[in-house]
Amino acid sequence: MPLDLDRDLTDLRTAAATYDTRHHVITNCAWPDGARIAVNFTADFDAMLLRRLLNEPPMQLAKGEFGGRVGIWRLIELFDSHAIKATIFTPGRICELYPQAVKAAARSGHEIADHMWEHRVPKDPALKLDHLRKTAAAIERLTGRRPVGTRSAHTFSILREEGFIYHSHNAPDYRPHYIGDPDGPGVLLNLPFHYAIDDAMFFSFAWLDTENAAQRMMDPDHVFDIWWAAFLQEYRQGGYLNICLHPFVSGRALRIAMLDRLITQMKGLPDVWFPTCEQVARHCVAAYPPPQSGSPVR
């Protein structure tokens, strides 16, 4: 038994060391023009796609549709009213389903980034590449710009080859950081978010096929307090916040009103920067270049 424990601990230490060498955090990241914090408002424009993949019943699909018919428009209006440029992570199929909304978001200056073709990354390499290229082409057709960012588990090397400069998916840190390829020298910038600042964790009833005990329908004022505290903590130490919204979740009127109050209060403090993820990524890559290719990360 002690031998098993020793072996387990050795395995754990090895795994931790391997993990550590793959991650390179940008410490003391300074933002342009003396900004104290960068706040990325991001919206995952899933609508009903993920719910369809999970074979959820029609009433659940209808909740997703609300995001494409109403929620996305309300979010665009909200961001525009505050002159905030957001990043909309958009599945390729959404470009077919809600082209007017995607075009309107791009016209307002919001970044349209990749969120897979139909909210999944296929295992088959050829199909995987096909999905990434189809999504990039669909976004470019509507917006005139190829996406440079993704929220997905696409393979880093493929992303780089297709011109992507960042992803916003994993959350091993609260600061922007480079993550190395699992089996090679390349890296990709990650702009982390966390479930504590993801609307679906607070407002999604019947989220991802969950049981009743896992249902959430929280008071927006309570969520306001949690998110304000998260913002304030990052603001005090000088940092980064990536707020993850979903049009079918946050697009409801009472939650839009809460976000309106939150943004207004954030703007009440000096030196708060509201860029797109692409702006953050370009700043990081230029000011804090990725570790040399061929050398271990860190």
Ligand SMILES: [Zn+2]
């Ligand atoms: Zn999604």
